[in-house]
Amino acid sequence: MKWLSAKYAYPLVVISVLVSIVLQIAWLRQLFTEQRAHVRDQIEQIVNNSAKEVSYESAKYLGLKDTIYRRFLLSPEWIQLRQGFDGLGAPNMYKAFDMSDDSKDTTYIIFKFVFFRPGSESSKRRKSGRYYSSPEIPGLDSMILRMMDSTVRVRLQQIGLNSKFHIILSDLGDKIGVARDPDDPGYISDLYTYNLEYRRRCQIQVESITGYVWYEMRYYVLSSLLMIVLTCAAFYFIIRLMRNQRLYAEARVAFTSNMTHELKTPIATVALALESITRYDLVQQPQKLEEYLSIGRQELQRLNLMIEKVLNLSREQDVDYPLNRVLYDVQTGLQDVVRSMELQLANAGAVCKLELSPEPCFVYGDPVHLTNVCYNLIENAIKYAIAPLLLEISCAVVHDRVVVHFKDNGPGIDKIYHDKIFDRFFRVPVKGDIHDVKGSGLGLNYVRSIVTRLNGTITVKSEPGKGSDFMISLPAAT
Numbered sequence: 001m002k003w004l005s006a007k008y009a010y011p012l013v014v015i016s017v018l019v020s021i022v023l024q025i026a027w028l029r030q031l032f033t034e035q036r037a038h039v040r041d042q043i044e045q046i047v048n049n050s051a052k053e054v055s056y057e058s059a060k061y062l063g064l065k066d067t068i069y070r071r072f073l074l075s076p077e078w079i080q081l082r083q084g085f086d087g088l089g090a091p092n093m094y095k096a097f098d099m100s101d102d103s104k105d106t107t108y109i110i111f112k113f114v115f116f117r118p119g120s121e122s123s124k125r126r127k128s129g130r131y132y133s134s135p136e137i138p139g140l141d142s143m144i145l146r147m148m149d150s151t152v153r154v155r156l157q158q159i160g161l162n163s164k165f166h167i168i169l170s171d172l173g174d175k176i177g178v179a180r181d182p183d184d185p186g187y188i189s190d191l192y193t194y195n196l197e198y199r200r201r202c203q204i205q206v207e208s209i210t211g212y213v214w215y216e217m218r219y220y221v222l223s224s225l226l227m228i229v230l231t232c233a234a235f236y237f238i239i240r241l242m243r244n245q246r247l248y249a250e251a252r253v254a255f256t257s258n259m260t261h262e263l264k265t266p267i268a269t270v271a272l273a274l275e276s277i278t279r280y281d282l283v284q285q286p287q288k289l290e291e292y293l294s295i296g297r298q299e300l301q302r303l304n305l306m307i308e309k310v311l312n313l314s315r316e317q318d319v320d321y322p323l324n325r326v327l328y329d330v331q332t333g334l335q336d337v338v339r340s341m342e343l344q345l346a347n348a349g350a351v352c353k354l355e356l357s358p359e360p361c362f363v364y365g366d367p368v369h370l371t372n373v374c375y376n377l378i379e380n381a382i383k384y385a386i387a388p389l390l391l392e393i394s395c396a397v398v399h400d401r402v403v404v405h406f407k408d409n410g411p412g413i414d415k416i417y418h419d420k421i422f423d424r425f426f427r428v429p430v431k432g433d434i435h436d437v438k439g440s441g442l443g444l445n446y447v448r449s450i451v452t453r454l455n456g457t458i459t460v461k462s463e464p465g466k467g468s469d470f471m472i473s474l475p476a477a478t
Contacts, residue, residue: 009242013235020231024224031220036213040187042159047204050151051192052079058144058195073196082193085111092116141195145169145202148194152204160215165206186210266299273299298343323366323453327477330361330370330402331395337374338393348382350389357396361404362477369450376443377470381408402476407469413462421460422448 056073072078085095093115149167156165163186170191186209191201214221273292276282282289338345338354345352363370381391385408392407413421413428420426424445451458455475462468 009239013239017228017232017235021228024228028217028221028224031217032213035217036209039161039209039213039216043156043161043187043204043206043209044189046155046159047152047189047192048079050148050155051194051202054144054148054151054194055082055196057147058140079193083191087191088113090115092118141200144195148202156206161206161209161212163206163208163212165204168203168205170201170203263303266303269299270296270303294343301340323369323450325364325366325454327362328365328367328370330363330404330474331356333367333371334374334393334395334404337371337378341375341378344379344382345389345391348385348389350382350385350391352378352391352393355392355394359397361395361397361402363402363454363474364477365454365474366450370454373447373450373472376447377406380443381406381410381468384410386411397476400476400478402474404472404474405469406472407467409467412464412466413460413468414464415462418460418462422458 052073088095093113095111095113145167152165156162168188186206188206189204191203194200194202273296277289277292280288282292334354334356338352341352378391378393381389387409390409392405394405394407396403417428421428422444424442426445448458451472451474457473458470459473460468460470
């Protein structure tokens, strides 16, 4: 399984994320195409409806004010008829359209198709299409054109489209635009009649609709980005979990190896001390016998402490074990611990200075576990000392907290490991990844666990080569 995760896990994650991104991009691209077509249909409908209404309004300016024309001039059949007429063309043909009232009860709508013989004077006099600027457009047509521009602009703004647009005019098939066309128009509508009298058609040219289309798709874009982010986050946490599991498994292997050595050492020492007592008949040498018995007691105490660490580890994996909280004087506990470790400190050539506060430092805590916390911190200072150890222990009441310092002149700890050293099985890396000092990697984790469960905190101030200062802060008993 290890080779499988190492060889295929990361490439598989990368491929999965890339495929997810590509699929989201393809989906957004297809959605963009559909949304752009929908926007074009909206614009086309707006131009169509605007042309109908403006065309009807132009009839009023021609004197046709009877409402009977409204239904007819706004009907789809009329629009089709007029578009067919405007779009029809042939060589040497001239088209004309006219509306007039010959009497009070009669109105004429006239479509004319005039054909010229090739080379005739009428054909030569035929007016050819040419470009006009706005001032050259006749007055009534110019006014109706502005009405068309205003109507289209209002309706485009109603749907949220504020892009610039231009009106392009067409007369007898020739364009006579009033503005420059953009190089890449967003959309150009069909030709529509906007003035019943004037023989011109117009079309709307929108400069850009891309921004509007993306704005309409904003929720889809955000959902795609959210999906990609969630996918990446899920894979990140899965990989991180896998990596932590792997490191945890490696740490357990190292823990088993180190713990085996740690357990064998005091057992071997006690066995050697007992064998020496028997072999050399130390009963006859009381001073020597007491020395060997002291060594045995010290090693058994050390063995008991390591067994307690392992038991605490097992308990924490199942359920929080209960603490026997009683009124406890931290200073008295520190004195007892230092007194019991005098021989161990002497053998290591260490000097321990205990600075006590003139007032008692009471907390509500478990005496057994708080004593083990002190043993762990002092034992660590002894084990990792690279020169004659100078250990300064102080205790004082600061406001409503009892603060205990364990300050040594050891090798120090790099800042990047200040939080890691309290993790289970973690040991500060050394050059070559070979630890000269054997340990389980459980001591500081156990210390933090006990202090935290007593509503306290533990921090460390340390720099490489400048020693370490472990500070424990516990709520003072009131």
